[in-house]
Amino acid sequence: MATRLPPVDIVIVGMGWTGGILAKELASTGLKIVALERGAPRSTQNDFSVPLIRDELRYSQRHDLMMDVSADTYTIRNKPSETALPMRRLGSFLPGEGVGGAGAHWNGVTWRWPDHELRIRTKYEERYGKSFVPADMPLQDWGISGPELEPYYDKFEYTAGVSGKAGNIKGQIQKEGNPFEDPRARDYPLPPLVSNLAGQMFAKTAKELGYHPYVRPTANASQPYTNPDGMKIGQCQYCGFCERFGCEANAKGSPHITVIPVALRNPNVELRTYTWVTKVLKDSTGKKATGVAYVNVLTGEEMEQPADLVILSAYGLSNVHLMLLSGIGKPYDPETQTGVIGKNYAYQGGANVTLFFEGKSFNPFIATGGWGTSIDDFHTNWNFDRGPHSFVGGAYISVGGSNGRPITYRPVPPGTPQWGSDWKRATAKWYHAAMTIAASGAVMPNRYNYLDLDRTYTNRFGQPLMRMTFDFSENEKKINRHAAQVIGDIAKAMNPTQMGQPTPRLTWSVVPYQSTHNTGGAIMGTDPATSALNKYLQSWDMPNLFVTGASGFPHNSGYNPTGPVGALAFMMADTIRNKYLKNPGSLI
Amino acid sequence: MSEDKPNLKVARRDFLSGVGIAGAATALSPVIPAAAQTPAQAKDQAKDQPPAPQAAGYTYFKPTEVEFIEALVDHMVPKDELSPSGTDIGIATYIDRALAGSWGKGDRLYMQGPWGKGTPNQGYQLPLTPAALYRAAIARSNAYCRKTFGQSFDRCSAQQKETFLKDLQAGKITFDGGLPGRAFFGVLYENVMEGMFADPIYGGNKDKIAWKMLGFPGVMANNAENVKQYNDGRRFIANPVSIADMS
Numbered sequence: 001m002a003t004r005l006p007p008v009d010i011v012i013v014g015m016g017w018t019g020g021i022l023a024k025e026l027a028s029t030g031l032k033i034v035a036l037e038r039g040a041p042r043s044t045q046n047d048f049s050v051p052l053i054r055d056e057l058r059y060s061q062r063h064d065l066m067m068d069v070s071a072d073t074y075t076i077r078n079k080p081s082e083t084a085l086p087m088r089r090l091g092s093f094l095p096g097e098g099v100g101g102a103g104a105h106w107n108g109v110t111w112r113w114p115d116h117e118l119r120i121r122t123k124y125e126e127r128y129g130k131s132f133v134p135a136d137m138p139l140q141d142w143g144i145s146g147p148e149l150e151p152y153y154d155k156f157e158y159t160a161g162v163s164g165k166a167g168n169i170k171g172q173i174q175k176e177g178n179p180f181e182d183p184r185a186r187d188y189p190l191p192p193l194v195s196n197l198a199g200q201m202f203a204k205t206a207k208e209l210g211y212h213p214y215v216r217p218t219a220n221a222s223q224p225y226t227n228p229d230g231m232k233i234g235q236c237q238y239c240g241f242c243e244r245f246g247c248e249a250n251a252k253g254s255p256h257i258t259v260i261p262v263a264l265r266n267p268n269v270e271l272r273t274y275t276w277v278t279k280v281l282k283d284s285t286g287k288k289a290t291g292v293a294y295v296n297v298l299t300g301e302e303m304e305q306p307a308d309l310v311i312l313s314a315y316g317l318s319n320v321h322l323m324l325l326s327g328i329g330k331p332y333d334p335e336t337q338t339g340v341i342g343k344n345y346a347y348q349g350g351a352n353v354t355l356f357f358e359g360k361s362f363n364p365f366i367a368t369g370g371w372g373t374s375i376d377d378f379h380t381n382w383n384f385d386r387g388p389h390s391f392v393g394g395a396y397i398s399v400g401g402s403n404g405r406p407i408t409y410r411p412v413p414p415g416t417p418q419w420g421s422d423w424k425r426a427t428a429k430w431y432h433a434a435m436t437i438a439a440s441g442a443v444m445p446n447r448y449n450y451l452d453l454d455r456t457y458t459n460r461f462g463q464p465l466m467r468m469t470f471d472f473s474e475n476e477k478k479i480n481r482h483a484a485q486v487i488g489d490i491a492k493a494m495n496p497t498q499m500g501q502p503t504p505r506l507t508w509s510v511v512p513y514q515s516t517h518n519t520g521g522a523i524m525g526t527d528p529a530t531s532a533l534n535k536y537l538q539s540w541d542m543p544n545l546f547v548t549g550a551s552g553f554p555h556n557s558g559y560n561p562t563g564p565v566g567a568l569a570f571m572m573a574d575t576i577r578n579k580y581l582k583n584p585g586s587l588i
Numbered sequence: 589m590s591e592d593k594p595n596l597k598v599a600r601r602d603f604l605s606g607v608g609i610a611g612a613a614t615a616l617s618p619v620i621p622a623a624a625q626t627p628a629q630a631k632d633q634a635k636d637q638p639p640a641p642q643a644a645g646y647t648y649f650k651p652t653e654v655e656f657i658e659a660l661v662d663h664m665v666p667k668d669e670l671s672p673s674g675t676d677i678g679i680a681t682y683i684d685r686a687l688a689g690s691w692g693k694g695d696r697l698y699m700q701g702p703w704g705k706g707t708p709n710q711g712y713q714l715p716l717t718p719a720a721l722y723r724a725a726i727a728r729s730n731a732y733c734r735k736t737f738g739q740s741f742d743r744c745s746a747q748q749k750e751t752f753l754k755d756l757q758a759g760k761i762t763f764d765g766g767l768p769g770r771a772f773f774g775v776l777y778e779n780v781m782e783g784m785f786a787d788p789i790y791g792g793n794k795d796k797i798a799w800k801m802l803g804f805p806g807v808m809a810n811n812a813e814n815v816k817q818y819n820d821g822r823r824f825i826a827n828p829v830s831i832a833d834m835s
Contacts (some may be wrong), residue, residue: 051834054807057786073698078709086707197819234610236637238811361823365804366811406785406804420666428670431802432823457700509709
């Protein structure tokens with residue numbers, strides 16, 4: 001029998017970026033807040049110190065900071081006619097676990113998604129007509145606009161210490177920024193990172209081809225920084241151990257060094273680690289959350305934490321899983337296209353090509369996480385005419401180079417043997433002399449890409465695993481093929497000694513790492529029949545339940561998701577503080 | 589080849605001699621926090637310290653498995669002007685330790701049935717931990733090689749080994765009883781690369797030889813100044829530093 005704990009005002013499920021932001025922002029209400037985190041506590045000093053953290057095998061290959069799939073995983077398949085099987089090992093994507101969540105081991109890339117992404121259906125129909133969007137693509141507006149979100153992007157960028165160069169301040173195009181971005185009130189808190197040789201070479205060629213390169217924004221601090229909460233962020237050392245690792249220099253904007261400690265200064269905020277939430281509890285009407293059930297994973301003891309307001313702020317996929325396990329909202333059915341929970345699951349597409357320059361050294365290990373030089377001419381640029389290409393979305397193109405860690409980073413030209421002396425010689429010869437151009441492609445919703453509960457496999461608590469049905473649709477194959485062609489042309493113009501074949505992603509495999517940008521499943525929108533949450537990320541079905549994260553995105557951009565994830569969390573906090581708490585109930 | 593084995597083993601023990609028990613030997617020099625240490629200091633430190641300790645011998649592999657794995661890593665990583673052989677740089681030792689430890693026993697591997705074959709996109713679907721996979725697949729690899737080439741893998745010619753490994757990689761070999769050869773190759777290849785390129789503290793990459801071969805500087809990396817200086821195509825050269833060097 002579960003132990004029933006004394007009630008609190010607010011329970012927060014998951015203590016990464018969004019849980020930390022909500023806890024910090026709501027602490028000033030004086031309400032009693034309990035945050036539940038299923039993983040371990042984490043500190044820079046104890047968990048990310050040198051040399052411990054500079055261990056490629058432990059953190060990159062064996063996923064020490066990630067979700068443990070022996071306890072809970074997903075079943076996966078490409079289409080509904082296949083039998084879903086468990087993702088038995090991590091590969092394609094890497095959800096975090098522990099205090100700070102994926103915010104501890106991310107690379108840092110922080111974008112503002114433009115207004116035309118948030119009003120996507122309206123904008124494409126206005127420009128290309130109603131028949132442009134395919135019938136099997138449930139493309140939907142988000143219910144918010146770019147200008148509404150702008151102040152919250154600002155809050156997130158200044159909290160996380162983002163380095164970058166604005167491209168458009170109050171309508172004035174800025175030199176060296178991204179000219180296609182939406183207007184912003186002010187520049188980034190920190191100047192851009194140092195540009196590397198590969199980025200400079202790419203920028204030069206891209207400019208010659210008429211494109212608009214810029215150094216992309218990322219939460220790797222170009223200088224020491226103190227954020228508005230007084231939290232100190234160190235200067236990036238370009239150590240090449242960023243994504244999949246924690247930062248020993250506190251130079252990566254991470255929740256465990258910013259929002260979480262600020263929240264925990266307040267005696268009304270309590271963090272309980274090793275607490276695995278299994279369900280949102282409901283009253284007899286099913287319209288009100290009464291708290292959450294969780295397991296103390298150190299003892300196995302089952303607990304109930306009553307609360308007036310429940311905020312799901314776990315990894316996006318876990319938020320959807322919890323809603324399905326709790327029976328909140330109607331599960332989505334791809335045949336009838338009714339129901340909302342699990343709908344519009346999306347992922348990340350793209351293409352890449354590797355270039356080899358004999359005799360040049362790019363020193364790939366002098367690198368940092370979100371580092372890169374990008375062009376948005378085929379992505380955020382709304383003037384790019386998608387008509388002839390007949391796709392919705394696009395891809396942004398970058399030269400990054402986050403590391404030279406040798407278990408995984410060993411580029412060799414096509415046709416090189418994979419073992420033996422010739423392999424060794426080629427590996428040694430080209431390790432320094434290669435660079436990659438990568439496109440990150442949008443993924444639009446498709447009626448057959450969705451999440452639901454698996455009927456066969458269970459997690460460590462005997463609960464059904466979540467089932468993921470996903471593959472790239474025609475729209476994404478078009479984006480990725482187009483991107484492959486563009487990067488191939490840029491690569492040729494850079495005149496390398498050798499280059500690989502530009503490769504678009506055409507099918508989804510769970511095996512190689514691609515991206516931890518899983519979106520959708522509990523989406524925001526304007527209509528309860530087609531979305532799980534309203535524009536404030538409040539459940540249509542249960543007004544005292546709010547859900548953060550990329551699970552709320554109705555589609556996925558080519559851009560990384562953390563910018564809008566952070567901004568929407570700040571917006572949610574404002575909404576709860578200024579609207580919901582004054583008059584609890586549905587805000588729309 | 590096999591008649592050389594005893595001598596090779598003695599030679600290897602000499603090669604690895606004086607190393608004591610893994611993990612105990614090198615905590616001698618003062619620890620300088622990374623933030624306070626210059627690359628030059630790190631280089632000096634690396635020079636002054638003995639190499640990371642390695643224990644000879646095997647804790648998981650049985651004698652016939654040792655013959656297989658040593659022959660395999662020596663074939664994939666032969667002795668040449670760039671490095672000693674795979675066995676001599678500890679790749680077989682690395683794999684043995686990985687299989688004897690928690691990873692080999694299925695740590696972070698979802699092991700609930702039922703077991704379906706699945707599609708290639710669905711990834712690893714065998715009901716075997718890595719250790720159990722090696723045990724089953726090495727025996728079957730030798731049986732396959734005996735049937736096809738008349739001798740166990742370790743006694744095969746270089747050309748026969750090459751044919752076997754390429755067929756294994758290409759999915760052309762299903763072992764007796766249905767075990768897919770490609771699944772074994774996937775794990776094996778990854779482990780060989782880990783043994784070659786992971787930090788020497790795990791038993792492979794002896795003397796940081798693979799890092800030196802590449803010019804990878806290891807775990808020591810305060811590059812806030814280097815990033816400005818070395819962005820003109822010049823090579824940044826550093827004597828690599830491992831975890832044990834800094835511990």
